[in-house]
Amino acid sequence: MRRFIFFLSCVLIVSGQVQYQDILRSPSESWLTYHGDYRAHRYSPLTQINSSNVAHLVPKWTYQVNGAHRLEATPIVYKGVMYVTNSNEVDAIDAQSGKSIWIYREANAQQDSVNRGVAILGNTVFFVTADAYLVALQRSTGGVLWQKKFADTKKGYFASLAPLALKDRVVVGVSGGESGMRGYVAALSASTGEELWRFYTVPAKGEPGSETWGEFDTQYGGAATWMTGTYDPDLNLVYWATGNPWPDYYGGGRRGDNLYSDSVVALDGETGKLKWYFQFTPHDTHDWDAQSIPVLADLPYGGQVRKLLLHPNRNGFLYALDRVSGQYLYAHKFVDQLDWAEGIDAKGRPIEKPNIEPIAKGRRVCPSTRGASNWMSPSFSPETKLLYVPTLEQCDNYISTEHTPEPLHNLAAGGAEGIPTEPGKFYLRALDPITGERKWQYAMTGPGTMWAGTVATAGGLVFFGDDDGQLIAVDARTGKDLWHYSMGQLLTASPITFSVRGKQYVSIASASDVFTFGLFEPEVAP
Amino acid sequence: MRIVFCLAFCVLSVAAQNKEDSELSNPYEGQTTAIEAGQKRFREGCAACHGANAEGGRGPNLAENQDLKRKSDGQLFKTIRYGIPAAGMPPSPLPDNSIWELATYVRSLSASAYELSMPGNVDRGRTVYWSKGGCGDCHAIRGQGGLIGPDLTNIGATRTAKQLTEGVLHPDQHPVEGFRGVTVILKDGGRIEGVAKNYSNYSVQVLDRQGELHLLQKGDIRQVEFQQKSLMPSNYGQTLREEELQDLLAFLSKQSVRPDLKETRASSRHSGDN
Numbered sequence: 001m002r003r004f005i006f007f008l009s010c011v012l013i014v015s016g017q018v019q020y021q022d023i024l025r026s027p028s029e030s031w032l033t034y035h036g037d038y039r040a041h042r043y044s045p046l047t048q049i050n051s052s053n054v055a056h057l058v059p060k061w062t063y064q065v066n067g068a069h070r071l072e073a074t075p076i077v078y079k080g081v082m083y084v085t086n087s088n089e090v091d092a093i094d095a096q097s098g099k100s101i102w103i104y105r106e107a108n109a110q111q112d113s114v115n116r117g118v119a120i121l122g123n124t125v126f127f128v129t130a131d132a133y134l135v136a137l138q139r140s141t142g143g144v145l146w147q148k149k150f151a152d153t154k155k156g157y158f159a160s161l162a163p164l165a166l167k168d169r170v171v172v173g174v175s176g177g178e179s180g181m182r183g184y185v186a187a188l189s190a191s192t193g194e195e196l197w198r199f200y201t202v203p204a205k206g207e208p209g210s211e212t213w214g215e216f217d218t219q220y221g222g223a224a225t226w227m228t229g230t231y232d233p234d235l236n237l238v239y240w241a242t243g244n245p246w247p248d249y250y251g252g253g254r255r256g257d258n259l260y261s262d263s264v265v266a267l268d269g270e271t272g273k274l275k276w277y278f279q280f281t282p283h284d285t286h287d288w289d290a291q292s293i294p295v296l297a298d299l300p301y302g303g304q305v306r307k308l309l310l311h312p313n314r315n316g317f318l319y320a321l322d323r324v325s326g327q328y329l330y331a332h333k334f335v336d337q338l339d340w341a342e343g344i345d346a347k348g349r350p351i352e353k354p355n356i357e358p359i360a361k362g363r364r365v366c367p368s369t370r371g372a373s374n375w376m377s378p379s380f381s382p383e384t385k386l387l388y389v390p391t392l393e394q395c396d397n398y399i400s401t402e403h404t405p406e407p408l409h410n411l412a413a414g415g416a417e418g419i420p421t422e423p424g425k426f427y428l429r430a431l432d433p434i435t436g437e438r439k440w441q442y443a444m445t446g447p448g449t450m451w452a453g454t455v456a457t458a459g460g461l462v463f464f465g466d467d468d469g470q471l472i473a474v475d476a477r478t479g480k481d482l483w484h485y486s487m488g489q490l491l492t493a494s495p496i497t498f499s500v501r502g503k504q505y506v507s508i509a510s511a512s513d514v515f516t517f518g519l520f521e522p523e524v525a526p
Numbered sequence: 527m528r529i530v531f532c533l534a535f536c537v538l539s540v541a542a543q544n545k546e547d548s549e550l551s552n553p554y555e556g557q558t559t560a561i562e563a564g565q566k567r568f569r570e571g572c573a574a575c576h577g578a579n580a581e582g583g584r585g586p587n588l589a590e591n592q593d594l595k596r597k598s599d600g601q602l603f604k605t606i607r608y609g610i611p612a613a614g615m616p617p618s619p620l621p622d623n624s625i626w627e628l629a630t631y632v633r634s635l636s637a638s639a640y641e642l643s644m645p646g647n648v649d650r651g652r653t654v655y656w657s658k659g660g661c662g663d664c665h666a667i668r669g670q671g672g673l674i675g676p677d678l679t680n681i682g683a684t685r686t687a688k689q690l691t692e693g694v695l696h697p698d699q700h701p702v703e704g705f706r707g708v709t710v711i712l713k714d715g716g717r718i719e720g721v722a723k724n725y726s727n728y729s730v731q732v733l734d735r736q737g738e739l740h741l742l743q744k745g746d747i748r749q750v751e752f753q754q755k756s757l758m759p760s761n762y763g764q765t766l767r768e769e770e771l772q773d774l775l776a777f778l779s780k781q782s783v784r785p786d787l788k789e790t791r792a793s794s795r796h797s798g799d800n
Contacts, residue, residue, distance in 0.1 A: 014739035080741050094741050097729035101739065102704060107592065107684050108784050133784075138669060140737050143677030145669040147783045 012080045012096075012501060014140065017122045020167050024233060029499040031077045034117050034162035035377065036455070036496065038231040039296035042379035043456045044497045048504035049519060050459030054473045054483045056520045060505065061098025063514040065091055070492050071509035072451065073117040074162065074377070076125075077498040078139075082507065084514055085115040085162075088129045092142060095507075096500045098516060102142035106135065110153055114492075116228065117162035119170060121190050126170050128159040134172055134188055148193025150174075156181035156408045162228045164238070166269060169196055173225030177243040177289070180220035180407035185229070185240045185265070187272060197272025201225060201242045201260045214255035220407040221254070222246030223261040227291045227375050232307070232323060236269040239296070239309060239323065243289035246407075249358045249414025250285065253404035257282035262290045264311060266326060276326030278348060280313045285357055286340070286398060287369045287416065288314040295380050295387065296323060301434055310433050312378055312389045314371025317344055318436055332436025334373075334429060337366040337393045358398035358414050366395035368424060369416035377453030377494040379462065384476050386430045386439055388454045388462050394424030424448030426467040430479060440479030444468060452508070453494030463506055465491035471508050471515070487515055550600030553623075554630045556642065564631025567624055575615070580635050585615065589635040590686055602629045639690045639779035640682035646769070651777025654770050661774075664757070667781060673737040674721055675758065676702050683782035690778055694771070697758040707753030708732060712746055721757065725750065 018032060026032035027044045036042045049057065065071060065086045073085045082095040088109040092101040106129050113130035120126070124145060125137045132151035137144055150172055151157035156179030164171040169187045177183065183201035188194065202221030203209035210218055222245050229240035245254060245261035262281040265274060281288045295310040301320070309323035316338035317331040328348030341350040356365050370392055378389040396416040405411035418424065426444040431437070444450075444467040452465025462476045466484075469491055473483040489511035497506045507516040554560035569578060575585035588594060597605070606625050609617040618625060634642070655661045664675035671678075681690065693700050708722040710732055720734035730750060732740040762771065 012741040014741065081739065094724070094729065094731050096741060097726075097731075097743070099724040099726065099729055099731055100704075101723045101731050101733075108680075108782075138666070138673070138677070138737075140733060140739050141666070141673050141677060143666045143669070143673070144679045144783050 014079045014081055016079070018078055018120050020121070023121070023165070027496075027498070030079065031075070031496045031498045032120055033076070033164065034074050034119070034228040035230065035293065038166070038233060040230045040293045040377070040380075041295065041297070041382070041456075042377055042454060042494070043381050043458070045458045046497055046499055046504045047457070047459045048499070049457070049461070049497070049506065051461055051475050051482060053519060054459070054461055057473070057483050057485070057506065057517045058520045059485065060516045060518045062516075063091070063093050063098045063100070064512055065089070065514070068512045070114055070490075070511055071514070072114045072160075072492045073509050074494050075496055075507055075509060075514060076118050076120050077496070077507075078120055080500040082514070083118045083120065083125055084509055085117050085127050087112040087115055089115075090118055090125060090127050090137060090142065092125075093514065095498065095505065095516070096503075098514075104135075104137055104142040104144065106133070109133075111158055113158050113160045113175070115160055119163040119165035121165035121170070124190065126163045126165060126190075128161060128163060128172060130158050130160070132157050132159040132174065134163065134170060134193055136190075136193065146193050148188060150186055150188060150195065161226055164228050164231065165190060166231055166233075166238075171229065171238055173227070173229070173240060175224050175226040177222040177224035177226070177246060178248060178412050179409070180222060180246045180405075181224070182219055182221055183223040183225050183242060185225050185238070185267060185272070187269075199265065199267050199272045199274060201263075201265065203259065209259035212256035212259045214253075216254040220246060221258065221261065222248075223258075223263075224289070227293065230294050230296055231269065232296055235307075235324060237275055237323070238267045238269050239294040240265050240267065241290045241292065241294055241311075243291060244284050244287045247405050247411065247413035248285070248287040249398065249400045249412055249416070250402055250404060251283050251357070252402065254283075258284070262288060264290060264294050264309065264321070266323065278319075278321055278326050278328060280311070280317070280319060281315045282349065285400070286315075286365060287412070288371055290314065291375045292371075292373050293375070293377055295378060297380055297382075297433065299385070299434060301329065308433070310380070310387060312373045312387070312391075312431075314367070314374055315340070315350070316367045316372040317350075318387075318389075318431060318433070319344075319348070320433065332431075334389065334431055334436065334438075335367055335391055335393055337395055338372070339366045339395075358400035358416075360400060360402055362397040362399045362417070364395055364419065365398050368392065368394035368396035368418070369398070370394065370424070374451065376451050379454040379456040380433070381456040381462075381476055383458065383460075384430075384456075385432070386476070387433045388456055388464070388476075389429050389431055390453060390464065391427045391429045391441075392424050392448065393427065394448060395419060395422055426450060428454065428462070428464050428466075428474070428479075430462075430476075442472070442474055442479050442481065450491050451493070452491035455495045455497055455506075457497055463495045463497070465493070465495060465508055469510075471495060471506070471517070485515075485517065487513075489513075550598075550603050552599045552603075552626055552629055552633070554626050555599075555633075556637075557630065560627045560630040561634045563624075564627035564629070567620070567628050568631055571618070571620075572628070580632065588632055590689070591636050594632065595636045599629065602633065635686075637686065638683045638782075639685055639687045639775075640782045642687055642779070644687055644772075644776045644779040646772035646774070646776030648773070648777050648780050650770075651773035651775070654766065654774045655777055658770065659762070659766065659774055672735065674705075674733060674735050676705055678778065678781055680783045681781045682779040683784060687775075687779065690775055694775065694778070695763050696760065697756040698760050701756060705757070707757045709751045710740070710742060710747055711749040711751075712742075713748045718742075722752065
């Protein structure tokens, strides 16, 4: 009888379609969105791998993506098939054996870029090419159904994000903030690619918000939308973070707050209309994109459970907003190295210190241009009620050329450089999202160059990539390290966990490979 | 006369040298006469290193070369004009028009079938595809058709005319990875037929005709039998009349998911956006 059960469990037939309701229940055995779910908790209910046995985690397989040197994708897993992207490429992999099932390469793509993953809906896998086409692929074969161009590379755009699939549509954003393009978020039909709505993150002249740019030509404002947003199905609101205003390091030509750069915008999922916005860093001159992930959590605050949007921002403050109205609630410093602002006022505006602007000879400001946190994914455990944030303590020397460069020539009007005597140091910090208190922190070793994120589990664990090329598991309540494995490569992606036929796995895309781990099982004699 | 020739050559060269790569465009693009003239010149001056059919020798293979495909006209022209001395490729003394002929020939070697005009009637070829040829039973185009054969939505844009023709007429000589016919007998007597997307001594991934994936492990399997021949009929040369075959190839050559392939040249790379 036992053998019979074993046998049944070993044959996996991959059929069925990914319904919107399936995504609402994700993550479970599958991992169906870039963030695992729509709220960006990156919290898995799986418990087979837990704090009592994680020490027995062993490598199960490694899959090399041909030609890859910097994988930034979060894998998507559905019924035992994993989908991973590289530049202009999707690889479908048997998630239990690590064997390739199909590879789609867009040989005619005009550009190359990093890519952060696919979206999945129905029988279709979606990804973006570097030259900003949304590509729809048949899930089991990789056959192409259609491609739709959603941005023009001649205007400085490219694309790198994992699309966000919801109901009958796929939401995308654009990269290229250093070129002087004009950012936007767009929803395309999941069946045809037809554009359903578009929201520009830099208002056209005469539109509300355009007055915050002075005399600047807002055809070239930047405010790219290069990371996957989050979604509240009950409110039908899409939350999208926006990038820096252009030019990055010189603000003299764009006097004002430069809306909606460095903001989060809440857009009606049906129409794309702006419901509210909140700007974290007005008139940014330090390249502090707001591209950290907007995490949606319902938590008690002020005597009632509030629908919150949590945002560990690149500028060094952890913000909480009411995600229904956009009302600013509070902000807490989550790094020690922060000297550009005294704090955040009652309306959510930073109280800036004098002399923080980049200058020609360079000026030391903290945090660094890479930010206190960046696009590496945080996670939120509803069990511990903690937010786990990869955090960088570093300052930079900010330089400005002090002139407005020509648009579309990829100039940032300056830059930032590390200070040799003050190397950056990464921490994984467990933050109380209400009080901002650091419950624990894990100090990483390494050169301060990683881009890896986290995943939390109901097994009482947080997995994260560290600054030394290692995947690490720590106790979610205490931060005690329980397991680690060295990939020997710079980590530039976030881990996930999933289950196939009753066995839980943990995967992370590394520089050139996907590594997958599971619990040690002794070989069973045939 | 020699002085006049040299002068003309120098003037033309300086004119080309002074232009940005993106400003140079091939005046003979796709022209059959230029391809033929370029081929003649290639065999005279380039074949010693690149091979008579440009398939490589001391120098790299220039036929069906994806890197070369992505070079702009200007980049291609200047590579021929100035050579790559560090790699042992000398500059060319030829006048500009001859270099453009060479570039036209070299470009034609890696040009997709979509970019060239293949003879035949596309509409009639569509009918052959979906009826007499039976191609659609196994091959999908834009989601329509069978799933067990390679998807053909983009086949015209990703294959040369030669590859396309060979693939239709001689499929056994050009096996496509991931489409080998397989029958798996399970330990319980069950039977799965389809194509092996992958296989090893420890696992087999099978796609059946219904488009379902079967992810099997060693412990499930009693026997795996691979077909020796391609699942695709190898007798289209006999079952289709000559004009039907040409029509079918013309139809396939026009299968491109992107309408304007010229945009693919002169690529760039973004290191990231953070």
